[in-house]
Amino acid sequence: MRKLSVSDLVKELDGVVVREGSLSVIKSVVTRVKKVKPGCLYFCLDAKAPAVQETEQLPACVIITSRPKRLPPLRGDITVIQVKKTREAYHHFLAWYRRLLSTPHLAITGSYGKTTTKEMVKYLLTENHHVKATKGNYNLFRSNAGVLTRMNENTDFGIFEFGVGKKGHLEKCVRCFSPFSVLITGIGTDHIERYGSQHLYAEEKAKLLKGAGVDQPIFLNSECDHSMRFARSLPPGQIIWFGTGEQADYRGSHIKYTDEGMTFTLTHAEKKYEAFVPAFGLHMVRNALGAIAAAHTFGVDIETLLQRLRTFPPLKRHLEITNGLNGSTLIDDSWNSNSGSIEAALAVLQEKSRGKNSVAVLGQINELGPEEIQEHKKIGRLIYNNQPGRLITIGERAAVMAREAVKCGMRARHVYMCGTPERALELIQKFADDQTVCLIKTSMRDSYGHFIRVLKDET
Structure with a gap:
């Protein structure tokens, strides 16, 4: 995390210091009292106040809360900042922290292939860059917030995988994590019970597109009908297509199974490249095409990406x-x-x-x-x-x-x-x-x- 001054934090959150300690610089952020370390900023989000035994041994830290009187008696070098609403202050903090970072970010969503594509992009970039990314498939808000707050001046790229969670989740992600580039792997049938229809589910996924600024690329699957529909309301110059269709900017063809994975021909900007991904299925080729499109747009040459892709470690329990x-x-x-x-x-x-x-x-x-x-x-x-x-x-x-x-x-x-x-x-x-x-x-x-x-x- 970038070091932040407590005074800047108080000003940004429109907070009031009700208990003052000596800490002037924040080194990390948590939302659970058990994870508080020296120099930590702790947002007290839980409905219940921390237990007395949890706060007795707290190191020098800063606590953000809307209800300081509910805190148990505090000992030691602890600063308490009162805000109007703790959760809103936390979301405001995340959006503020994102603006402090110049790091390019990529947000990935879809009904299928999210985790594989995210891991591929991460793998393609990490050979020569410092990358922070969603861990595994922990793609809901709290986990991704932790990814954001662990970024600092040395982070070259941030990669987020976003699931839909409940209604409003992606809108909240847009508020707190944008601006970012967007990659949608494809929209299929999923979570209908939660959203009522396939159309409403697809519309919920499309909300992530609002987080892409005018200069941020949007990567879409050329074989996904929903993505084709999303594209009608987007500037054509902002869209980068991947897939096996003729219109794809990163197109896969001549796809074949081998004993170790899939071979295919990648066509981009009228040049052809022979490619291999050590995983099975046409969908894995599509995942690879999306990952290549993103990593290449971020500045890595295609030959380097294809060489790296050959050693991508397949994910457990994914075919x-x-x-x-x-x-x-x-x-x-x-x-x-x-x-x-x-x-x-x-x-x-x-x-x-x-x-x-x-x-x-x-x-x-x-x-x-x-x-x-x-x-x-x-x-x-x-x-x-x-x-x-x-x-x-x-x-x-x-x-x-x-x-x-x-x-x-x-x-x-x-x-x-x-x-x-x-x-x-x-x-x-x-x-x-x-x-x-x-x-x-x-x-x-x-x-x-x-x-x-x-x-x-x-x-």
């Missing part, structure tokens, strides 16, 4: 290919699940199981609201189109997929509707051998940890 039971091959895609990612996973299973037996094990999709039945039926049709040798579903909602696949023409004797992971495991153990490739496609929201460990023969 991770490992050894499975009885010598089988396991494709673990159990991080998250929606119709777009299921279609991509089924395509990878089809390709990786050529000449072998294939088993697709699918769990239910969450937060679909009134679209639940229709969306599961749509996935049933995707299953039929990709024709795995056997289909195993887990849960009653997932059984809708199985029944639809049979209705479309999949052989009923190759379809198994299981009520529990334990029953599915019994079937997999029966089918798995060294000539079998098994896809596990479930959501991290469901408790399949033990199930996956058994399939990987880790227990």
Whole structure:
């Protein structure tokens, strides 16, 4: 974090010092009392005041609160600044701190590929630059605020992954973290239960675009219908397209599977480059194209990026290919699940199981609201189109997929509707051998940890 003077902080937050300590410079920011360290700024956001034992041993620090009288008796070198509303003061502080930084920032969102694309951009840039980025998939407000406040004068790039969370979340992110460049991986079917319809969900995602200043590039997927619609209200010169379509500024073509990943031809500014990403599926090529577009726009030459991309470490549980039971091959895609990612996973299973037996094990999709039945039926049709040798579903909602696949023409004797992971495991153990490739496609929201460990023969 950049060092900040307490006097500047008081002025910026329109605060009043009600208890004065000797601390004049702030070195870090936290929102939990247990994380307070010497020289720390602590925003007291919790509804309950800190317990007495939590404040007795506090080091020299500054506390921001709208209710100083609710604090327990304080000892030591502690400054207390009273503000009108603590949470509003915290958001104002973040926006102020962002303005103090000249660091280029990239904000990434979408229904799929957010974490992979963010990790790719980070990986492509970190070889020669100091990068701060969202950790893993911790893409909600508090975690990203921590990323921002850890940036300083030595930070070259900031990369944020933003999920939609609840309504208003992305608007709050725009207020506190902009200006930034925006990358939307694509909009699919997700969180409908929370937003009421696919259209409203897409509109919620589009709110992030308000954080892009007039001079900030916006990276959009040329194969995403929603992104095409977003583009109509954006200045054409601000948009940079990536994908496999002809209009893409960073276009992938001649895409092929290999034993280690995907090869493709990248076309940009009428030049062609041979590229490789050590991950499987057309969607991984799209993720790579988006990451290349962003990193190249940030100033790294394409040849360097493509060389770096060859060593990108695939993410765990994102189409991770490992050894499975009885010598089988396991494709673990159990991080998250929606119709777009299921279609991509089924395509990878089809390709990786050529000449072998294939088993697709699918769990239910969450937060679909009134679209639940229709969306599961749509996935049933995707299953039929990709024709795995056997289909195993887990849960009653997932059984809708199985029944639809049979209705479309999949052989009923190759379809198994299981009520529990334990029953599915019994079937997999029966089918798995060294000539079998098994896809596990479930959501991290469901408790399949033990199930996956058994399939990987880790227990």
